[in-house]
Amino acid sequence: MSPIRIRQLILQMAKRADVGHIGSALSIADIIAALYGDVLRIVHLDDPNRDRFVLSKGRAAMALYAALYLKEWLTKETLETYCMDPVASEKAVASGQCPVTSEAAVSTDHWQQATGHYLGVHPEHTFPGVDFSTGSLGHGLAIGTGAALAARLEGCSRRVFVLISDAECNEGSNWESVMLAAHHRLANLIAIIDLNSQQAFGYTADVLNLSPMREKWEAFGWDVHEVDGHNVAEITETIQKLHTISDSPHVLIARTTFGKGVSYMENRIKWHYMPMSDAEYQQAVEAVASGQ
Amino acid sequence: MRHAFVTTLLELAERDDRILLLTGDLGYTVLEPFAEKFPNRSDLRRNRFFNVGVAEQNMVGVGTGLAEAGYIPFLYSIATFAAIRPYEFIRNGPALHQLPVRIVGVGGGFEYGSAGPTHWALEDIALMRAQPGMTVIAPADHLQTRAALLETWDIPGPVYYRLGKDDKTTIPGLEGRFALGRPQVIRKGSDLLIIAMGSVTSEVAKAADALSERGIECTVIVVSSLNPDPVDDLVEALSRFSVAMTVENHYLAGGLGSVVSEFVAEHRIGCRVVRCGIERVLDGVSGGTGYLRHIYGLSSEALVKKAVESVEG
Structure with missing residues (x-):
């Protein structure tokens, strides 16, 4: 799966809806490309033995939606509902702010008939390919721990991947899950930390220091791997080498850049929140296309 | 339990x-x-x-x-x-x-x-x-x-x-009956309706006996499930009384008394609701369940007093 294509779709979604959370989504684009490329074993979405994926940092869901669309589990019409509602979408189309229009985008009635509902900032399990609704930080790892435990009770080889942010490790609930997963040696549980060193109101080193991240997880009994979070091949190969039948639970500390791929967004907290102007959008599109 | x-x-x-x-x-x-x-x-x-x-x-x-x-x-x-x-x-x-x-x-x-x-x-x-x-x-x-x-x-x-923690006490007239979304009537009388929830129902049962000895006959309904709420049964019962007393081991806000009050308001029932529960926790007061029921007006004696006031008031 192409991370460039994911980034292009993120920019289109954000611009169409005139919303932010762009930097968070760009940060995980390569991790998502690895997972939905050669990692997740999902033959059918209704297969109970499929791998599970929990996007615990739900605010980055544009990257997930892009992958689900590229897997053809979400339709284009549904993708275009991101952060839209009938009123907002009509305004966007009327004002010419909508960079990607289609017959469906113009007709809100069509959207509602086609999908029944709209994609929000945070993923909801009622959409195809979304296993669990997330958004409130610190919930996903607990759910993933339960999902991994369920597989072990059944003797099933399915795996559970939970993508959390580094700042999310501020939430104490994560460490409850970390202890339980290690206690039961849930080797089929793979956490991935999007370590972009940035959070909603500052840099992690300034807000609540998380260092040393590796030693923390090792001390709790996890098998720790540090990877370049923008190297799809390295992420994929690291996961494929994990022993997921009997071992400790695994964590990939994925070093990432917030806003990766759009230089003016990189490591800028502003892009946790802000939508793009038309000029910024064009600049971002060109940057992503050139693979900067 | x-x-x-x-x-x-x-x-x-x-x-x-x-x-x-x-x-x-x-x-x-x-x-x-x-x-x-x-x-x-x-x-x-x-x-x-x-x-x-x-x-x-x-x-x-x-x-x-x-x-x-x-x-x-x-x-x-x-x-x-x-x-x-x-x-x-x-x-x-x-x-x-x-x-x-x-x-x-x-x-x-x-x-x-x-x-x-x-x-x-x-x-x-x-x-x-x-x-x-x-x-x-x-x-x-x-x-x-x-x-x-x-x-x-x-x-x-x-x-x-x-x-609750009590595995010995049984509520007379209940006989272990349960139906999801339906309350259970454990006593019938025409002077006062008492609606109770949870283990404190044992105090209600004792209070109803004492009230009967004083000539006040109560209908006692036990609500044991909400969501779905027992709307129809309670609306029917509330419509037959001018005053109803709710009894619960819970804050007054949001519990059984609130549920019953919602039904009365939404269905325009001319029934006054007297809520018995806990308004706020008192500082530095702890003790056995019986003592706390006494302190918070949920003992059978306190409920009798409240019932008499309600019927006569």
């Missing part, structure tokens, strides 16, 4: 291997029969009992993941730790996903009396009934506990069971 609950759960678990029991490190002298019946294997295969440690948020999240895979996990702790500590996990997990997670809260109200207010669950009904699709069950005695579990263990969606 907790022994009745676990004994019944063990019977069900022997029949259905989807049932799992998780505890947040509580249940000493209560849960051992279940743990001994299903000894754990080191490879986790087919394990049924888990002590997840003192970590209730995680317990609810884990329960959510287990339920999505087809299990029916029962999550056990003292009511305030089961329901209130992990409330957002319940909201975003079992409630939002409508998964069959069962939250089992023991000692609802102030049944952990001498443990003090940190161990009392006085707003759990209000919180749980606020979640759409969360069935709330609060049995009045151990016989009804068993009946309630037998009827509801495998219903769709999440359930909150609010249990």
Whole structure:
């Protein structure tokens, strides 16, 4: 799966809806490309033995939606509902702010008939390919721990991947899950930390220091791997080498850049929140296309 | 009720291997029969009992993941730790996903009396009934506990069971009857309607006897489940009385008294509602359940006094 294509779709979604959370989504684009490329074993979405994926940092869901669309589990019409509602979408189309229009985008009635509902900032399990609704930080790892435990009770080889942010490790609930997963040696549980060193109101080193991240997880009994979070091949190969039948639970500390791929967004907290102007959008599109 | 609950759960678990029991490190002298019946294997295969440690948020999240895979996990702790500590996990997990997670809260109200207010669950009904699709069950005695579990263990969606600690007292006239979404009438009279919930119903039953001796005949209705609410039955009963008294071991805000008041307002019923419950916790007051019922106006003597005032007022 192409991370460039994911980034292009993120920019289109954000611009169409005139919303932010762009930097968070760009940060995980390569991790998502690895997972939905050669990692997740999902033959059918209704297969109970499929791998599970929990996007615990739900605010980055544009990257997930892009992958689900590229897997053809979400339709284009549904993708275009991101952060839209009938009123907002009509305004966007009327004002010419909508960079990607289609017959469906113009007709809100069509959207509602086609999908029944709209994609929000945070993923909801009622959409195809979304296993669990997330958004409130610190919930996903607990759910993933339960999902991994369920597989072990059944003797099933399915795996559970939970993508959390580094700042999310501020939430104490994560460490409850970390202890339980290690206690039961849930080797089929793979956490991935999007370590972009940035959070909603500052840099992690300034807000609540998380260092040393590796030693923390090792001390709790996890098998720790540090990877370049923008190297799809390295992420994929690291996961494929994990022993997921009997071992400790695994964590990939994925070093990432917030806003990766759009230089003016990189490591800028502003892009946790802000939508793009038309000029910024064009600049971002060109940057992503050139693979900067 | 907790022994009745676990004994019944063990019977069900022997029949259905989807049932799992998780505890947040509580249940000493209560849960051992279940743990001994299903000894754990080191490879986790087919394990049924888990002590997840003192970590209730995680317990609810884990329960959510287990339920999505087809299990029916029962999550056990003292009511305030089961329901209130992990409330957002319940909201975003079992409630939002409508998964069959069962939250089992023991000692609802102030049944952990001498443990003090940190161990009392006085707003759990209000919180749980606020979640759409969360069935709330609060049995009045151990016989009804068993009946309630037998009827509801495998219903769709999440359930909150609010249990008392008393496994001996039985409510006269109830005979262990339970029907989801339906209240039970345990006494009939025409002077006053009393609507009760939970183990404090035993005080109501005694009060109704004493009132009868004073010439005041009461209809006593036990509400043991909410969501679905017993709307039709209560509206019918409330329409036949000019005054109704609600009795619950819970804060006045959001519990049974609030439910009944909503029905009265929405259905334009000309019935005054007198709510008996806890308005606020008093500083530095703890003790046995009987003492606390006395302090907070929930003893049979206090209820008699309130009933007489209500009928005569």
